[in-house]
Amino acid sequence: MRYQNPILRGMYPDPSVCRSGDKYYMVCSSFQYFPAVPLFESTDMVNWQQIGHCLTRKSQIDLTGTSTCGGVFAPTIREHNGRFYMVTTNDTIHRNFYVYTDDIHGEWSEPILVEQDGIDPSLFFEGDKVYFISNGYDHERGCGCIQMCEIDIATGKKKSETKPLWYGTGGRFVEAPHLYKFGGYYYLLDAEGGTEYGHMVNYVRSKSMWGPFEPFPQNPALTNRNLGGYLLQGAGHGDLLEDKHGNWWFVHLAFRQIDPWLTYHHLGRETCLVPVTWKDGWFYLGDGTSRLEYDLPDRPEVEQKLDFSRTFETLEEKKDWCFLRNYRPECYQFRKDGLRLTGMPDTLFEKGLPTMAAVRQTAFQEDISCTVTSSCREAGITIYMDELHHYDLYCTDEGTAVLRLTIGCISKEMKTVPVDGAAALHIRATAYGYSFAVRSGGTQTEMGFADTRYLSSEVAGGFTGVMIGLYAIDEAGRTADFTDLHLMHTEQR
Template identity: 55%
Template structure:
């Protein structure tokens, strides 16, 4: 079978996977977006469908006034004795915690805190013992992986936290995961930072506490030396064995805009590569330790077909699964129906680290065509290409008295400017955005007339410009009104085009 990477496109970083009841489950970081921690299910490791989120109540996670790229960092999902566990860090409160559920399609528990610092927490279960690990800095200032044992019912530490590995010396040692394979314990982690130098490393030992011997040819997977190659930033890996005994590694990576344009704006995505264990019980990834965009492998039968959804509408998406909010939404400002969305303009704007009236879908590919018919009744209503509160392109209808304007506003750091605007004769118009790798183009269709409002470069919404750990989210929003009337959004269509 041949499949293409990434297997989950768009801003779904830091994948963690587990296997249960003949299916596979995957979770990703969500940062300041709500609900938190997207949850996916798969039958074959290649095709993934989102089935919910792990953090769906305000009591589970604190996101109030958290700036972009704060909040929920990398997470880890495990299945043990009939129960699912998801552990993560709220980096804004510096707290590691976990939630659990007996029903993967239902609600998750209230959070249980663990008194161990660092980020990227992970579980390892063996017998009646629960091992909890995260990264940190030891007393000598060295990057380290710390581990303790906890009472899984209460989160109470049963042993002191101790250093079990210092990695290979690369910067930002993170994302530890522990596995028992062939009677050996494998500790996998990442180094180099979640940027162009990212890499996956591992070591093995005879006990969960080591000592761990590093793989001689670390890093086992990295694209850091592939200049001019689309897939970069490969790291943060997770091993899993499929139903047929084959091993795989899930990991994050990103696709840069162009062969020699070192910017990425779609966020960090989910990639899959095959793993081979050798007679000496060390493993390698792929054929050369790099991640490719196309993988042909005999482990997956040819009857399996990689299916990709290419169009998203109000009709074929679910408001509580596919869409997301910025922090906790004020639900009084939203009326979400099967074929129509109504948004009440808020005094909270997209520039604020709060919760504007906003609901979004992650941008999943470079070539996309977005259109929506909008009726503005109060303030400003439109589509935003949102990276963070300081980097977003807003395309909207704006009502001021009896005047209706179509505007394109560019927000790039401290520069916030209405780049182009046009007075139209109606408060109803269709807004259309078309993008390729390098540009977004903007058109207004009103009374049968097409008004071109120019273009903007995608690179200014990239992580290299904006910083942070997220990706562009296509948002529908309303702001700067009297908070008295709703604005209407109809016929939303987001179509990904062949490249």
């Protein structure tokens, strides 16, 4: 049996994983989108089903005014004595916090703040003590580091001073720390090089959790930085786990560039899975690189599900859909066969709260279609990277359909055609571009084409990914109805 990477496709970066009994749970970053921190469950480490989010209330996470790549960074999930903990950073206000739950399918607690700076926090439990790890900055040495303190898990209060543990291997942006104990050693993991083409995973070990640490002789333990022309790049930032069969795994982020020789990626950083082996007290992450396909251990009951097509009938309001910054529930009426949006004045060009329900684009080749019946000033589909980089196909209250492309400081209406009542909007995506069309009154009109590269992180900046959004803009609070949504993959991988 073989499985394909990514195992979570679309913008699901910074994965962290834990095991509870015979099941596995994973969380990922969500940045400016609400609800925050998507939560997944699996029984085999290959197929993952989203079961909810960890942060579902404004009292847990307030994303008002959050810019692209702000908000919720790099969560870690851990289970201890039957209770699950998720620790993360609200980078908009630069605070670390954690929430907990005794029911993984239920609600999570209000946040508990930890007075340690840095990002990418993690928890380590040993006996009755709990340690809080994050990246940070050693002002005495004048460089980044991995740092740790002991905390009271009931209150988040520090029980010790914060101490630098490790300064990495020399790569920039020392991040993504996790501390483990296997056998007689403590293992400290990090990611370095920036979450781009030079990304890498390194680790050290020690008999003491406070060090001094001995580096893995073959660091970097995982990187694709030298795999020129390979579609999977940016491998780094991950988490280690032993499954119920005794197999070891490493989940990590990576991204797929659009072509072997075109170094652009727009789907965001995705979650991949690498098998792990042990030798002489060191763990090896695959062959030191991350690949698009791997052999599974001899477990023929595991078959990877590769059908990712979506419709209104298969998408669930509180699991699959997300919203920019915060959520006005009165603006969204979800039904099995459609969605009614109440337009608000906020647009896609600002850091407000536009009425937009979005899902991640998960494949290069995808057919996106939806029928819109609207009285709003503007309502349609957006292919959205950020406020300054999005492609919008929409209907107006003047009886027209418009294709508008926004690339940086330039926004242009490329084509306008009349429509009569309901309009079927169609977008065909490939790795290289989007083709736009409108069908109304029995006539289909090709609206234009736009390159994917202008929505890529290499052009737009940042480190999120393209979202497919249904949106409505209106100063008078009029409504738009969306029906017949189809997001159909047209590729094998």
